[in-house]
Amino acid sequence: MQYYLFLFVAGSVLGYCLEFVHNFFNKNSKRKNPGLLYGPYLPIYGFGFLLFYSIFATSWPLLIKFLLFTCAATGIELLAGLIYIELFKVMLWDYSHKRFNFRGLICLQFSIYWLILSIVFYNFVYPYVDFSFANGFMWQLIIFIVMVVMIIDFIIANIKKIK
Numbered sequence: 001m002q003y004y005l006f007l008f009v010a011g012s013v014l015g016y017c018l019e020f021v022h023n024f025f026n027k028n029s030k031r032k033n034p035g036l037l038y039g040p041y042l043p044i045y046g047f048g049f050l051l052f053y054s055i056f057a058t059s060w061p062l063l064i065k066f067l068l069f070t071c072a073a074t075g076i077e078l079l080a081g082l083i084y085i086e087l088f089k090v091m092l093w094d095y096s097h098k099r100f101n102f103r104g105l106i107c108l109q110f111s112i113y114w115l116i117l118s119i120v121f122y123n124f125v126y127p128y129v130d131f132s133f134a135n136g137f138m139w140q141l142i143i144f145i146v147m148v149v150m151i152i153d154f155i156i157a158n159i160k161k162i163k
Contacts, residue, residue, distance in 0.1 A: 038156070048073050081105035093105070
């Protein structure tokens with residue numbers, strides 16, 4: 001279980017870093033903090049990280065893995081966007097100015113970005129990750145604390161929006 005929690009936390013933090021860099025170099029971005037939470041993590045990327053490892057742990061052909069991850073990541077992006085619009089009345093990103101978009105929540109350009117990201121990650125990160133350290137007590141404690149902080153952060157950041 002701690003393996004999956006570690007993947008979720010690591011993906012959430014790495015996703016925050018990726019979005020932060022993207023927003024820094026994107027002159028059209030108005031967001032300083034790429035998420036709705038206060039901390040430096042984006043849970044949507046944590047779910048994507050779990051999905052990536054689940055898909056790439058299979059024995060399916062590599063091309064199928066890349067295509068499946070691209071479709072799944074795009075699906076997660078669509079689902080998360082719809083949830084935030086319906087539940088919190090907030091549109092976190094808007095691709096409506098991009099070609100081949102659906103409701104401004106997904107677009108072909110970013111689906112291609114997910115494909116490229118999965119190829120880069122598969123070739124340069126995935127082969128070198130050793131999760132044996134995630135079994136140590138200290139890592140379990142850190143993961144537990146970060147998860148508790150993320151849950152509290154989510155509650156504080158969103159409780160007013162739900163009412």
